[in-house]
Amino acid sequence: MNTLRQSHVLALLISSLLGSVAYAQEPSQHAGTLDTARIEQLTGAKGKLDTAENVFKVTVPRSDLAVSVAGVKMTAATGFTSWAAFTPAGDHTMVMGDMVLQENQINPVMSTALENGIEVTALHNHFLWDTPKVMFMHIGGSGEAESLATAVGKVFAKIKETSSAKTPAKPKSFDVVKTSLDPKPLETIIGSPIEKTGEVYKVTIGRTTQMDGHTIGKTMGVNTWAVFAGSNDKAIVEGDFAVLESELQGVLKVLRGAGIAITTIHNHMVGESPRILFLHYWGEGNANDLAKAFKAALDTQSKT
Structure with a gap:
């Protein structure tokens, strides 16, 4: 093999090796894909896919609430929308979200989440001087996408079920x-x-x-x-x-x-x-x- 041919073969070999290393080091842009239609079906909520982050977020505006903050009439778009975001994470799926709840909804909705494998990670207010009082329950979880979406769907359903429920009567007060x-x-x-x-x-x-x-x-x-x-x-x-x-x-x-x-x-x-x-x-x-x-x-x- 002449010197010119040897050099050509060597160059091809080096190029191939460098390409293999680069391919091995290049991170996957998407760890997996989400069945967004199935998530919408199971959660009962419409969503939007963020292709840059590979996150599918479903939202449920609390348009049933008539909330005022410091005398200002608010809408769902001003921070009163429940949501859950799904993303592939290795061989499983991750979900995070925030539920908008009236006081009488907090504990029934929390129990529904806990009973269906969803973690409750925070519960607090986002506003002062709000009427009626609204609290926000943050959730999270990881696992199989269908199970998570089913659980989130049950949480959304419980919110809807309790949205018009009156606050339970309290026992006779005492000092x-x-x-x-x-x-x-x-x-x-x-x-x-x-x-x-x-x-x-x-x-x-x-x-x-x-x-x-x-x-x-x-x-x-x-x-x-x-x-x-x-x-x-x-x-x-x-x-x-x-x-x-x-x-x-x-x-x-x-x-x-x-x-x-x-x-x-x-x-x-x-x-x-x-x-x-x-x-x-x-x-x-x-x-x-x-x-x-x-x-x-x-x-x-x-x-x-």
Whole structure:
């Protein structure tokens, strides 16, 4: 083989090798494709595909709500639209979304999400001075696309089902100043000391995390607490759970399973490690039953 031919063959070989390396290093633009028509069918909502991000987002405007904020009449386009976005993620699909809810819808919709494999990641307000009061429940999940879309469809259906429902009638009110319950059985159930605070009874369970190289704990606000008031038969419990991210779904499921209402899920700090989330709750019923629900939620944390 003459020198010219050898050089030509060598150049072709190098070019082929470089091409193979470049191909191997080039990232896939789309990890997978979405059956957008099927997602629309299962969610019962219309969507739009963002081809640049390979994300299909379905939306449900809350046009059934007549909301005013600080006296300003709002529309669905001003931030009152429920949505869920789907995207391929390796060998599975990821979903994230935000549900627009009135107060009486929050817990039925949350239970529907949790019972169908959708995670609830935050619950808070987006506005002040809104009438009627509107809260926003953020969701997430990963798995098989059809299962996720089916679950989201059930969430949307529950929102529609409860959109015209009246707020459930509350039991006859009582004055917490006249609390008469016996704290001893509650202390036995929970397994932690209960202190009298004013006329009510409170239990506080500390946790720790790190901020700026320092340990912060119970007295700095990293704690789970519950206040019990009323009588043994007709009581309320309200408080705050401090949870790791990995513990949130388990605590939510136990509390909702016991009929405890979740009122807020959010962070109290930034930059801490491990990250601590806080969920606020409210329950009504027999004092011992409320204590058992609180304890059961605590127990899920020790198992996580």
